[in-house]
Amino acid sequence: MRRTTTRRAARWTALAVAGGLALTACAQGTGTGGGEADDTDFDPEAELEGSISIMGFGVGDDVAETRFQAAQEELGEVEIELVEGDLDIQQFLSAVASGNPPDLIYANRDQIGTFASRGAIVPLDSCIEGEGIDTDVFREPALAQVTFNDSVYGIPEFNQVQVLMANQDLLDAAGVTVEDLNGSDWAAVESATDALVVGEGGGLQVIGFDSKLPEFLPLWSKINGADLLSEDGRTAQLDDPAVVEALEFAVGIYDRQGGFSAVKAYRDSADFFGGGNQFATGVLGAMPMEQWYVNVLNDVSPDAPMAFDSMRTKDGDPVAYASGSAWAVPAGTDTADIACRFARVMTQTETWMAAAQNRAETREAEGQLFTGLLTGNAEADEQIRDEFITGDAPEPWASAIEAVYESNDSTFSLPANPADAEFKAAWQDAVNRVLNGQAEPQAALEEAQEEAQTALDEAWEEWDAEQD
Amino acid sequence: MATTTHDGGAPSGAAGTPPRRGARSDGGLPPAGRARRRRDTRAALLFISPWILGFAVFTLWPVIYSGYLSFTDYDVLTDPEWVGLENYERMLDDSDVRLALWNTFYFTAIHVPLLVVVSLALALLLNQAGRSAGFFRTAFFLPKMTPPVAVGVLLLLLFNGQNGLINQVLSWFGIQGPAWTTDPDWVKPGLILISLWSVGSSVIILLAALRNVPQELYDSARVDGAGFWRVTTRITIPMISGALFFVFIVNSIAGFQTFTEAYTAYFGSGNSTYSNDAALFFAIYLFRQAFEFLNMGYASALAWLLFVIILAITLVQLRVSKRFVYYEGEQR
Numbered sequence: 001m002r003r004t005t006t007r008r009a010a011r012w013t014a015l016a017v018a019g020g021l022a023l024t025a026c027a028q029g030t031g032t033g034g035g036e037a038d039d040t041d042f043d044p045e046a047e048l049e050g051s052i053s054i055m056g057f058g059v060g061d062d063v064a065e066t067r068f069q070a071a072q073e074e075l076g077e078v079e080i081e082l083v084e085g086d087l088d089i090q091q092f093l094s095a096v097a098s099g100n101p102p103d104l105i106y107a108n109r110d111q112i113g114t115f116a117s118r119g120a121i122v123p124l125d126s127c128i129e130g131e132g133i134d135t136d137v138f139r140e141p142a143l144a145q146v147t148f149n150d151s152v153y154g155i156p157e158f159n160q161v162q163v164l165m166a167n168q169d170l171l172d173a174a175g176v177t178v179e180d181l182n183g184s185d186w187a188a189v190e191s192a193t194d195a196l197v198v199g200e201g202g203g204l205q206v207i208g209f210d211s212k213l214p215e216f217l218p219l220w221s222k223i224n225g226a227d228l229l230s231e232d233g234r235t236a237q238l239d240d241p242a243v244v245e246a247l248e249f250a251v252g253i254y255d256r257q258g259g260f261s262a263v264k265a266y267r268d269s270a271d272f273f274g275g276g277n278q279f280a281t282g283v284l285g286a287m288p289m290e291q292w293y294v295n296v297l298n299d300v301s302p303d304a305p306m307a308f309d310s311m312r313t314k315d316g317d318p319v320a321y322a323s324g325s326a327w328a329v330p331a332g333t334d335t336a337d338i339a340c341r342f343a344r345v346m347t348q349t350e351t352w353m354a355a356a357q358n359r360a361e362t363r364e365a366e367g368q369l370f371t372g373l374l375t376g377n378a379e380a381d382e383q384i385r386d387e388f389i390t391g392d393a394p395e396p397w398a399s400a401i402e403a404v405y406e407s408n409d410s411t412f413s414l415p416a417n418p419a420d421a422e423f424k425a426a427w428q429d430a431v432n433r434v435l436n437g438q439a440e441p442q443a444a445l446e447e448a449q450e451e452a453q454t455a456l457d458e459a460w461e462e463w464d465a466e467q468d
Numbered sequence: 469m470a471t472t473t474h475d476g477g478a479p480s481g482a483a484g485t486p487p488r489r490g491a492r493s494d495g496g497l498p499p500a501g502r503a504r505r506r507r508d509t510r511a512a513l514l515f516i517s518p519w520i521l522g523f524a525v526f527t528l529w530p531v532i533y534s535g536y537l538s539f540t541d542y543d544v545l546t547d548p549e550w551v552g553l554e555n556y557e558r559m560l561d562d563s564d565v566r567l568a569l570w571n572t573f574y575f576t577a578i579h580v581p582l583l584v585v586v587s588l589a590l591a592l593l594l595n596q597a598g599r600s601a602g603f604f605r606t607a608f609f610l611p612k613m614t615p616p617v618a619v620g621v622l623l624l625l626l627f628n629g630q631n632g633l634i635n636q637v638l639s640w641f642g643i644q645g646p647a648w649t650t651d652p653d654w655v656k657p658g659l660i661l662i663s664l665w666s667v668g669s670s671v672i673i674l675l676a677a678l679r680n681v682p683q684e685l686y687d688s689a690r691v692d693g694a695g696f697w698r699v700t701t702r703i704t705i706p707m708i709s710g711a712l713f714f715v716f717i718v719n720s721i722a723g724f725q726t727f728t729e730a731y732t733a734y735f736g737s738g739n740s741t742y743s744n745d746a747a748l749f750f751a752i753y754l755f756r757q758a759f760e761f762l763n764m765g766y767a768s769a770l771a772w773l774l775f776v777i778i779l780a781i782t783l784v785q786l787r788v789s790k791r792f793v794y795y796e797g798e799q800r
Contacts (some may be wrong), residue, residue, distance in 0.1 A: 008477045090759050093544045118762070204630065215741040261650035264742070265629035268649070421760050432743050436652045455761075 032323040038338040042130020044344075046059035051079035052338045055095075056105035057412035058089030061363055063373065066355040071345040078338055087111075092330070096120050097266050106340035109145035109156055109326045109426070113233065113416030116148040121328040127340035128381035134410070137349065137379040140379040141322045141413035146194065148416040149463075151371035154326030157345040159381075161320035161407040162219060165293065166286035167279050168307040168396070170196055181209055181286045184312040185332045186249050193311040200258035204266045207278070210258055210287035219288065219321045220246040223313050228427060234460055236452035238427055238445045247441040251434050254307070272404055273300065275331035280304040290403040293372055298397055302368075308400040310407045322411035324376050328362045354381035360388040369393055371401050374408050381408060418463050422455035545742045547575035548765065555769035558721050565770070566752040567745060569777075571656065576723030579660045584712065584720055587667050590800065591674035592700070605672065612668035620732025623662040624649055634661075649733065659730055670715045677711030677786035678704065724778050727751040750774055 059065045059082070072080060087107050095101050095125045108114065115121045128135060135143060138156050146154030166361045173197035180188040189209060196208030211220065218228055226242035229235070237243065254260040270278040272294055278284035280301035288311050297304060312316035327343035329336050345351055360370040371393075373384050385405060393401060418425060430448035433439040437445070513520070536557055540548035553767035559565050562684035590608060597604050614622070626633050635645030648658035681704060691698050705712070726749050734747040735756070755773065 015563070120545055223509060260649040264650050265647050268624060269628050269631045326631065421762075425756070425760065427747075428741055429743065433745060434741075436650070436744055436746070438652060438745060441661050 005196075006226075032129075040126070040130075040340075041336055042127050042132050042340055044293055044341070046337070048075060048338050048341060049077050050335055050338060051081065052103035052342065053081040053083060054106065055083040055092055056085070056103045056344070057082060058084030058247050060084075064356045066358045067346050067351050070351045070354060071342050074345045075338065075341060076309065079436065080342070082306075084197035092122060093118075096330050099332060100337055101332045103330070103333045103335045105328050105330060107154070107326055107328055108155065109142065109324050109411075109419050110329060110416075112146045112154045112326055112416065113148050113418055114420045115328065116151075116153040116416065117418030117459060118350040119331055121153050122331050123153055124155065124329060124340065125151050127329065127336065128155075128345075130150060130346045132341050133344050133347075137377050138210050138347075139322070139376055139381075139408075139411065140286045141411045142324055142376045144415055145146045145322075145324075145413045146326045146416065148418075153311065154328040155347050156324060156326045156376045158324040158412065159227060159376045159408055160290045160292065160323045161374065161404065162216065162288045162311055162412055163291055163294070163400070163403040163407050164286060164311055164318070164395045165289050165297070165400075166307040166309075166310045167282055167284060167305055170282060170285045171307060177285070178307040182290075182309045183220070184269070184314055184316045186314075189253070190256065193253055193285070197257045200262070204258055206283050206285060207263055207266055208285045209253055210263065210267060211253040212288055212466055213247075213250050213254070213260070213435060214428045216288060216321070217243075217247060217427060217431050219311060219319070220250045222321065223311065224249075225314070227412070227414070229414050229417065229423065230250060233415040234456060236426070236449050236456060237422065238430070239316060239449040239450055241440075244441050244445050245333050247431065247434060247445060251441060254435070259437075261437075264435075276301065278308060279303075289405070291374065294397075294400045294404060297348045298369055298400075299373060300320045306396040306400070308403040310410070318410040319404045320407035320411045324412045347375075347377060348426075349377060349380045349383065352377055353383060356380075356384040356388050367399055371397060372404060373388060374404070381405075417456060418459035419452075419455040422459075423452045426452035426455065481626075512680045534768040534771055537765050538772050540765045542764040542768075543762040544764060551765065553580055555766045556773075558766060559769060559773060564748065564753055565750075565773075568748050571746065571748055572724055572726070572750040573595075574656055575660060575726060576720060578656075579663050579723050579726075580716060580719045581672060583664060583667055584662065584716055586664055587670035587674055587703075587715060588712070590667065590671045591678055592704070593669065593676050595678045605675065608671050609668035612666045614665065616666075616728035617732045617736075619662060619665055620729040620736070622665070623658060623729060623733045627662070650744070650780040652744060652746040655734070659726075659733075659747065662729060664725075670719065672710060673715055677708035681707040706794050710795050713761050713785075713789050713793045719780060720781065721778055721786065722782075724774065725751050727755065731755070 020253070057064075059068045072078075076321060084101065087105055089111070092102070092105060106123070106185060109430060112121070116123075120453075127133070133155065135152065136325035140161060144161060145444055146152060146156050164178060164182050168178075171177060171192075174192070176192040176195050180192040187204065193208040196206060198204075198206035198208075205343055221228055221240075221243045222243045224246040226240045226246065228237055228243065230237060251260070254263050265276070266283070272278070277297065277300065279297060286307075294308070311320060313319050315432075327339075329339045331342075332395070333339065352373070356370075356373050359373065363370040369390065370388055370390075373381075375381055389401060396410065426448040427445075430439070430444040433444045434441050488778065537548060539550060539552060541551050541554075542548035594601055594604050594608065627635075629635060629645065629647030629650060632645075632648070638645040646654040648654045685703050685707070686699060690702055694702070730747045730749055731752050732742045734742070735752060750770070751774070753771040754767050757763045758768060
């Protein structure tokens with residue numbers, strides 16, 4: 001009996017040890033951070049062949065289509081497979097960890113720091129040098145977002161910036177101007193909001209001003225002279241008095257109109273992308289919004305009584321928080337040369353010009369206005385504006401174009417860092433706690449500061465340890 | 469819900485006498501019978517081997533593996549690093565874990581009884597429907613076919629505090645509805661109400677159980693002068709208690725794992741930047757740790773905590789059920 005028990009125990013022990021070893025063996029990552037694109041020979045004249053897969057990019061509109069065709073022509077016989085839709089982080093990281101990465105990814109610029117720090121993507125310095133990509137043409141904040149530890153990890157493209165959009169009829173009726181709401185004078189914004197709002201709480205009929213929290217806290221903080229993150233990406237500054245003040249102001253805007261809950265409920269009920277949008281129906285006085293919405297408004301409600309301006313610092317200077325996309329090469333790919341060539345063609349000035357020309361011609365054929373294209377490439381932006389934007393655009397769209405380009409020249413961004421998701425979650429959750437009435441701005445941002453700094457410290461510590 | 473046991477055509481013991489503890493399960497079959505039984509067992513195993521294989525690879529192995537990962541620091545890309553109990557210790561200090569647990573308990577504690585009551589009420593109504601029962605059965609089940617993500621978006625539309633349908637209906641009676649989707653006090657009640665959207669499957673299960681209640685019992689009760697309420701509480705509910713318990717336990721487990729509707733409405737496509745702590749359920753917090761912050765080790769530890777909680781509650785429910793659940797043919 002004892003012998004049987006002993007044998008059984010031995011069998012279970014062996015099974016447990018084998019299981020443990022199997023578990024350990026299965027738990028693999030990419031180790032210390034993947035390969036280097038430096039191993040590849042980047043020659044802009046080289047004839048390339050083979051195939052690449054691109055994750056996170058689709059040819060969903062004419063601009064993407066034109067640029068994709070240009071890249072295909074440049075790559076000749078190379079087969080290109082697209083995994084369309086937004087980049088699925090889980091799918092991408094799993095692919096890298098399993099040793100089957102895509103050859104190129106199309107990511108949000110604010111994801112680049114995290115991917116780089118974990119070794120999921122490789123530095124593109126040799127790609128940039130070998131393919132002759134001129135990084136000077138990229139807008140500085142865009143390039144900063146993809147530069148981690150002094151190396152460029154992504155080729156940036158597109159720029160999203162905010163401009164102030166307002167309903168001129170409502171402004172006139174309330175006796176205020178668009179300049180009152182551009183953020184340069186917070187007392188004026190508050191007064192204008194009071195003048196514009198109609199109704200309160202559940203009976204809200206017109207939202208006077210929507211400060212667009214939580215997403216625009218970085219913008220309101222910058223207007224107040226503060227950044228959420230230090231320039232080196234290592235220190236959170238969420239409890240900076242200027243950030244706290246910005247949050248108090250932006251939340252206060254909602255409080256003046258019956259609270260965020262009522263404003264959001266009313267905001268959510270609007271037909272945002274349709275002809276019955278909040279400006280066309282006269283139920284929103286003004287809000288800062290990304291420039292792509294100008295195109296939506298121009299398409300679906302060209303006769304809406306709109307007014308536009310840049311958002312401005314307290315000194316009256318235009319300011320906008322920039323975001324956009326970037327091309328990055330995953331660790332472990334063996335076709336970095338093709339991926340790099342593709343990224344170069346997609347982002348070069350000539351390709352953007354071809355895309356803009358196509359877009360302008362299409363719009364003209366449809367009898368619609370071409371309001372511009374913000375490419376993240378300053379040279380392309382300038383040439384597109386000079387060549388394709390006619391000086392006879394009717395008001396209010398001429399003002400919209402002016403505000404968009406002015407904002408595009410005055411952007412800022414948050415630097416690349418290895419804990420982007422945690423950092424963003426920390427400040428957004430803090431703002432949401434304040435909006436939901438669960439915390440005061442000071443307390444919420446202090447808590448967020450602690451969470452964000454802990455995440456940053458841990459992530460940077462890991463990165464620094466790997467570098468040592 | 470009659471349950472009978474068959475063992476090669478012979479009962480495993482004398483009626484009402486459980487087999488002796490430790491007795492051989494073959495009940496003292498002759499050698500030829502034992503051989504046949506082994507053959508049958510092998511054949512049965514062979515037939516279910518595809519399922520066993522699938523279960524082992526896609527369920528059992530990930531469960532075991534997540535147990536290992538819960539003791540590591542793992543971000544998918546780099547090798548897991550053994551950290552012992554660190555992830556479990558971290559949970560004790562994590563206020564979001566407490567918040568997520570509270571939200572989940574709150575939701576489950578109200579959602580499950582409400583769902584069972586509504587399901588039973590609808591099933592009782594459908595049971596009276598006569599020839600049109602087929603149509604109504606389909607009608608009540610159809611909402612269940614709606615994808616949960618769509619239900620999450622539907623929640624935002626129906627429960628919009630300003631002009632959602634629910635508040636519009638309330639306004640007909642002079643009631644100003646709350647801000648269901650933004651007021652933290654009303655977020656969970658809104659989610660509980662929308663969870664009744666998919667009540668259809670429970671209704672169908674209970675309806676099937678109701679159809680199995682012997683008509684003679686109702687006839688006898690009516691002859692004795694019992695009314696609807698007495699018949700329901702003394703005959704119907706006891707006779708379908710097995711099905712009721714099944715609905716209760718399955719929905720309790722699902723309640724603790726609730727994710728999609730709340731995530732869509734308050735953390736995902738419905739609101740890309742706005743979130744509400746009142747909707748932070750445990751599975752959502754686990755998902756965010758795993759797939760947004762890549763803390764796979766910590767997320768695995770959270771998953772095991774959830775598993776232990778669900779297991780404990782299920783065991784308690786099973787124990788309590790012995791007092792209230794009646795299975796036809798059961799010997800007590």
